[in-house]
Amino acid sequence: MSSTEQIATTDIAPVQKARKKRPFGFYLAGFWVALILFLAVFGDFLPGPQWDESFYDSLGVAPFHQSHILGTTLDGYDMYSGLVHGARLSVFVALVAVIVGGAIGTVIGVASAYFRGKIDVVITMAFNIMLSIPNLVLSLALISVLAYSDENNPASTTRRVGVLMLSLTIVIIPILGRIARGATLQWSSREFVLASKSMGTTNFTIIRKHILPNVAPAILAIGFLAIGSVIIVEGSLAVLGIGVPGGGSWGSMLANGRGNIAFSPWEVYLPAGAIALTVISCNWFGDYVRKALDQRESKI
Amino acid sequence: MTQSQITRSRVMRRIGVAVAATIAISTLASTGSQAASNPSAPKYGGEVKVGIFDTFPGFCVGNNPANSALMATRTVYETLFEKTRGNDFVGLLAKSASVSADLKTWTVELRPGIKFHNGEAFNAAAAVTNFMNSSGMNFLGVAATKGPAAATAAYGHTLGTAVPFQSNVLKATAVGETTVVYSLDRPQNDFLGTLYASGRGFVRAPAQLIDKTTCSGTPIGTGPFKAVSFTTDEMIVAKNAEYWRKDPVTGNKLPYIDKITFTNIKESSSRQAAVQRGAIDAAMFSGASEGQYIQALRKQKQLVEYKSPAEYYPSLWLNQGKPGSPFKSKNARLAVLSCIDRVNWVKTRTKGEGVVSKSLVGPNNIMYTTSGFQKYSVEEAKKYVEAYKAETGATELAFAGPTDTSSVSVGNAKFFQTMMAKCGIKYDFVTEEGAVIIGKAFNPSPAAGSHYNAYDSIAILLFEGTDTTFNLPFVLTNGFASTSKNPLAGIFRTSIGSILGLNHHSNTDVDKLFYEGQAAQSKALAASKYKAGTALLQTEAIMGATFYFSYELFAGKSLGGIGKTPIELKKTQRLMTNWGIDWAGVYKTK
């Protein structure tokens, strides 16, 4: 159905062009994400210097050096290897947090909105409570408590990474949970759900067949944005000294190099660039999914 | 009144693993060049901003400000004695000291007429009150009559790690207004060092000490400045118009400046930028971790550098007392100590600002000896690892240690880890906040199954300056000697007295040698005993060291008079120390 009346709207926007093609940025983002995922998976098999070895004789060499393509830090660590290694940790931490947190949040959010009643009140309240504490503060508090150990041999590096991921996951749950709840509320009142219900379909089937497929794109869109924020939060935690220990992630590379910006600026620009590009790419995908979603909505 | 400096949360950042070297740069060398730089006559007035790198934990006996925070604290407080550039002592609040022939009775004459900021008189009674509180004697008195809970309620706030530093003092007695007599348990030739305590033995007003609710928050001293306010990261002090000192050269009344703001600027780069742009008048830096900033500032013509001697000696403490630690085995200790690549450490981690250790302490310390100090050799280390495995049946030599959360500390730990890996030693580091590490390393009441020091090893700066007496509680088997007649020994031998020796070793020969050194009647004899003690620590591989370093202060041309106001003619105190400079004689040039 097409109606000219629907298009005719207002005069006050000047000439616009209809956009059909996927924008160039989409491919750029796709390329970057593919590259990062490739490095995250196969990075260790690629040739290059050790990422955690200090090269005493090449402290703070500039990029395009013959044996250190992206230069070294002032402490002698190879930038290229660091970035490749960091891709794994940063992406891993962010993906785990968003996927696990997103899954839990979705289940809770969908159930809350679908069943309504007291469950909904309680869960909404719980989300509000968690959201009332800023991301960074919440993860800081969680990490400082969970990574604390009274034992003689205190929290190990692996445990700290685990705690970091757990904290970020907890932070993600209410964010995506609220989105899932909102989307479910909107969809569960649609006719086809009511129709399905009236035919005696079980709640589980309705959720699986009718709700989830419709809620998923909204979650996906915000999920992409969340990956970006988690990478940034991880970096902030690294600046505060409780990120991934030992400079293994982009955030901690940046945190370690931040003081050297006047001496070896690439220590800041390269990891900041890697973070920014990844976040931009994730935002792009999120935006793309959201737009696609809007279009689908408008067609209905 | 002595104070331990162990609670330096941020020392971890300036840590190392160390021993012996030559004097690289001395304070004295740098004084000459500054003499000509500020020809203007001293002026009164003006406000000064100073950047430091430590937080303010409070001002009571239990709060031990780390070095750069100590600089701010020391504008308010003064010690009885001050160290001179010639390594002697000059009286500050005290006028002179004398000792009995058996080295067991020290009589200190105080300067008359000095007042605390609250108007209280500084006199022999005040000095004794300070001793009674910081040594735990007051606590003991109440505990004996009313029980420990009452004692804690009354004096818990003044109980700190300072206690074992004064374990050799049995009694302090006020004789008249200006004389204090200290009666010692063992003979001690370097008692003035105990009173100085690396700049931490300063005198608080009795009114401050007595009120436990305000003790740590209300600093009252005799110094050139009065505390105006403080937060965790900032301390503001204002001119003490009634300050007792005059410039002995010009006769000018001190101090010159109206107000100083000390701000903790954690980020080294921010501190560097701030002093370089003149946003602050001066900033302090640590040569252990801030090499690149120091070197960048050194190139700035508008700044003057004040450098301390390289007499701060971070050490690697190998804990023999902790259950599960590998370091009961000498082979394990030898393996680790042989695996320290000091040259590359200094080059990489201090950017060349440190000095490679050749002994646990530096050459201007009386304890200095290269004898028995483990040299870097991967092959040797590997042999020791094998020997350790054969000896204990362990499959590998593995140990752990803490690092605070700063990038530099984590970087150090990472570097150390890679270094150990080259010798086949597995080192795990644990990232925790500085305060938490300090709490776990010096834990006076460990839970069941744990230990006073929770870590296998810890790299930390505890040895500073040239006074052996200040270093002893850390290397002895216990802060209270087994023969101690100190009434506190009974209570504190198992708690506070035993926590400072992070090695928790049981080699009493070490104690014996150092005690003999303190009892020696001649400097030569003392030196030989001390060196023997150090050599024993080194050959037995009880602890290790990597480098020595200096503290630096960079000041703009807006400040004059730094290091030019002696306490007494011909007795000039040190220019730059772990606690910075003497601010009494500093003035604003514009």
Added chain:
Amino acid sequence: MSSLLKIDGMSVTFATPRGNLRAVNDVTIELLQGESLGVVGESGSGKTVLSRATMGLLPGTATRTGTITYNGKVISELPKDEVRELWGTGMAMIFQDPMTALNPVRRIGSQLTESLTVRLGMDKKAAKLKAIELLKRVRIPDPESMLRKFPYQLSGGMRQRIMIAIAVSCEPELLFADEPTTALDVTVQAQVLDLITELRKESNMAMILVTHDLGVVAGHTDKIAVMYAGDVVEYAPTRQLFSNMKMPYTEALLKSIPRLETPTGSRLPVIEGRLPDPTKNEPGCPFANRCPYVQDKCRAEKPPLKDAGNNHFYRCWFPIGGEK
């Protein structure tokens, strides 16, 4: 009476993701001063676009060709700012839905006096007095308290009166009324239309009344243009059209109007089928697929606009009642 508005060969196309959409095809219309024209058609016929395009109120995705002459001046090529000068004072528009066409967050008073202060340069006091007078003219009781109300506090009929008041506030010469009664209750529809006609007569305003309801235009217009798929398919003085209908489409439109005399329970005739896809340019008469009188020629070739005399034009190969 002299010519007020002349539209000559105007076409409007929209750029859409599916290609160019032709909303108005080569339309030629003339309007004299004080005259009223009804533009009638189903939704999608292009009637709203025609009115908005004439005024210049099109979104950026639209392209308009052809010439528009207003008061003897060609305005179709004027820059936007000069066209805007005509809006409100020269031409004004009453919108279809009074629920959405009033700004929900602004008070009636500010919306009503805006034209007066901005376009006519009245001061606030004068504008307020004028606003009260306008409200009286559109028969709103207690006009002073009305000024302080928000749109949500009013009924649909009230809102439409407000809109009319806004539209006539600057005494335009030409009023576009875009389905002014569609969104209203049947009972108020007639009142509103009568009000418009009355106001129009008072100040000799010309009007273009856009509607899908032939019944509405009958009593309120001088002439009628019937639109289908962007084309004007029949164009005649009102009386002429009703007495001598030529287009099968017009007939179908007329039949679809519910009448009071229609027995209850009987089915209302509707026009079967749909409008053709405006993005495709198919040969033949666009109405061919729905026309009860369709013949082969209709599917093959698009009929031109024919003159039936008496200012009556139509676009059909086989008109009702045969060719003249």
Added chain:
Amino acid sequence: METIRMIFKRIVLLSTVVVIATFLLSLLMRLLPGDPAAVLVPNAPEELRALIREETGLSKGIFGYYWQWLSGMLQGDFGKYYLNGGYRPVSEVLKKCLPPSLFLILYAQIVALALSIPLGLISAYKENSRFDRITSSVLFTAVSIPAFASGIILSLIFAVQLGWVDPIGYESPFGNPVEHFKLMILPVTSLAIGLTSSYTRLLRTDVIATLKEDYVTMAASKGISNKRVLWKHVFRPSSTTLLTSAALNMGGLIGGTIIVEIIFVIPGIGYEIAYSIGARQIVAMQTLIALVSFAYVFFNSTVDLITNITDPRTRERRV
């Protein structure tokens, strides 16, 4: 009457959220293994620890502890930072650290709104134009650069290399207003970058939707200028989401300033939170986080309430 009931309901809801949030925080603190008093004063003797346990209510179990903390808060006793031998009241610390943070947040909000309102309006008005696309990509990139990175880079360029402003520090606006604003430029900028970006995007989306409303066409048909249409008819109905989100950020920003406060050495509440968490000052930490949480909920509810009362559209929905 209805408004009063609504306000009352809000207050009840608000207090419930804050009470539960702070209680959970207490619970979290109690998850710390070992003796919490030993965490507060790491190397103090057991006698002192016992004293602190008594004073804070840590000896009374979780409910006792929480009740003591809460009733203290209600009476204005915000707890203490425990030092080895003494304490500092948190209220004293708050007095010092709250103003710098509030100024920082306020300025960042003002700057972000001042930038994003025209940017959002124009880029929506010229949707898909070159201006829109450039603005979008610049803002997109800007929001993707973490505040700590932009802060460091800004500081390097404007403070160190160009020397236009001092790289660090804070001055009270009452003592030295010129210096106060100069010092605020860089931290406010690095905070405002991300805010501007998200505000602009919010406003742009809303304005695009509003531009499609009939009343905008209607306003345009009055012949008033585009500028007037945008400001008077488009901006206000489009600004609800923007203002709501700006107000919500007030709470979130208090915590979000941590990094900026550290880089630019501003003695604010973010800094104190980070410090208290780092030093495991659990009582102070709980108080500070509770205040942030309260601020968030407070602004959240207030904004909701205000839009409920002032925006005729929400009233319409209720009617």
